[in-house]
Amino acid sequence: MSNIPSDKAVLVTCGLPYANGKAHVGHLRTYIPADIFVRSLQKNSQETTFVCGSDTHGTPIVVNAEELGITPKELVQQYHTHFDEVFKKMGVEFDAFGTTDDDTNHNRTTEIVDKLIEKGYVYPKIIEIAYCPQCDRFLPDRYVAGTCPHCGEKARGDECDQGCGKHLEPGELNEPTCTICRGPAEYKEQEHFFFKLSEFKDFLMEHLENLGGTLNARNYAMGWIKQELTDWCITRNLEWGVRFPGHDDLVVYVWVDAPIGYMAFTEQWAEKTGGDWEKFWKGDCPIVHFIGGDIIYHHCIFWPAMLKGADYSQASAVVASGMLKIEDKTFSKSRGYVVWVEEDYLDHGFHPDLLRYYLVSYTSHTKEVNFSWKIFQDKINTELVGVLGNFLYRNLLFAFKNFGEIPDGDIDPEVIEKINSTIEEVVRANSEYEFKKAADTAMALASYGNSYFQSNEPWKLIKEDKDACGKVVKNCIQLAKALILLFEPMTPGSMEVAWKQIGMDSDVHEVTYEEATVPVVSGTKLEKPGILFTKLEDDKINEMEAISSKRIKAAMAKEAGIEEVEIMEYKDEIEYDDFAKLDIRVGKIVTAEKIKKSKKLLRLEVDIGDEEPRQVVAGLAEYYDPEEMVGKIVNVLVNLKPVKLCGVESQGMLLAADAGERVSLLSTDKEMGPGSCIR
Structure with a gap:
């Protein structure tokens, strides 16, 4: 649905990439359509301004920086540069690409919060905040985990990310746990500040009725508006972020200063070009937000209410993209279902x-x-x-x-x-x-x-x-x-x-x-053309699928607590007759002892069904104690030519799986008597 007049300048924004990880194809689901939209407007002779920037505040960035032993500023600068470069390589051309930690955004955020306080839309309230006694710190957002009070699923401090998807206010989580030390958290009272979102219900109903963009954004937001709107806590216990006015121990919630970034980046564009940022944010020139479908609530409810309360113009349209799957599986970085823009493409x-x-x-x-x-x-x-x-x-x-x-x-x-x-x-x-x-x-x-x-x-x-x-x-x-x-x-x-x-x-x-x-001009010289698009060959696509498959397998192994194994190159093919020469039998270890002259070798006696046990020397002393070897059912290559190892004759070889630092003896999944043949 379009409500963009053709005779006015248009401001187009994109949801801010979070400066806490690399760019993947899922990011481009928003930025490429937005760039195409801007280019198509320009092709139709419409004046456009295209802004974006890095979202640099919030607990995930602080947590990641602490784990890496660097400052949040160092971390966000690294990823801000990364996204800037990737967007340019992908042909996504912004007129301004800033960060929410720029002075412009700090100043504009402070101005807006001050105005909301002045007009009575922000108020103090004593609430319970999760506190970790072991770490001696309050636990905002993703520093705390627990169970959702609405659906009972596991959830993080600011959102039920694995269940109902609801936004969670500080103090709502049941069974809170510190995500740093993994110890139990408790609730303590502290003063925080709330935005009166509940007062904007009538305004938001009217705003959404006239909002352009995609229907999925408007309909989703309308569903929430028809329910009860609760006030939002907009302060957090963090050192990193935009300071809440008059309180050095608090910063504003990331979803306050992040969308204000759109305004700040427009100001930066205006300063650079001599343009007028107020024609968008205080005038009637249209604003179009391109966002992912997971942040509709913030852009269609919280953000317009905040703009209304601070006397700024509203967006004309919110364009929400559908989500991304990888190989028909739900997108998941932790499970390996991801395609990184740089390294994979x-x-x-x-x-x-x-x-x-x-x-x-x-x-x-x-x-x-x-x-x-x-x-x-x-x-x-x-x-x-x-x-x-x-x-x-x-x-x-x-x-x-x-x-x-x-x-x-x-x-x-x-x-x-x-x-x-x-x-x-x-x-x-x-x-x-x-x-x-x-x-x-x-x-x-x-x-x-x-x-x-x-x-x-x-x-x-x-x-x-x-x-x-x-x-x-x-x-x-x-x-x-x-x-x-x-x-x-x-x-x-x-x-x-x-x-x-x-x-x-x-x-x-x-x-x-x-x-x-306009007719092409006869007589214009032509050079020999080159091929613009080259066919993608099967070999290259197979290579990319193999890379994806390896990543998924590694992620699944990690999730199951199994360390990743480097796959060795396959050996040359053999005929069946070569395999048939191997005489492999089920054995039961009768005795086991270390060989004094070696740190790696064990001397074993293995019952393979003969009258006397077979003596086998195995390099397993680093992986098994002799005592735990006795009684194990193993597979033994019995027709291997005998050799002496540290002066002890070995009359066979045990079969085992080798994963570098881990070795596991091969056995049978059902009880088989010693001497049973392996075929």
């Missing part, structure tokens, strides 16, 4: 444009996206390579070989009409945040171009009527020009190259859709 040589296209064309923006390497390969090879890339390359290569320039000829009215109708539909789809529909519509024009080229058979016309052939080629180049402008928001890097291939010397990123039907 960019560092392997994948072009940023491929992922940009995949994320917006896979499904509707509000639905769940599944990232699968096989589906990714198929979509890129079928659409970007097989349709768009195919049309641009074969058309331009034919033109270069046969004309060397854009030939003479008139543009068919049908072609102009097709371009215009496609642009209208793409603009409409983007304005309604239907990015898949926009991508599909643009790709349909590429299919039309392929059909146009194929049906007119220029390879025949060039031999029969070069002028008629030239007209066909010129129409195809006109279609190429339109396609480049339509795909520039989605695949900006590739379209920059394609723009030069049709002989243009302007900046494709600044050229508007209106130029799509």
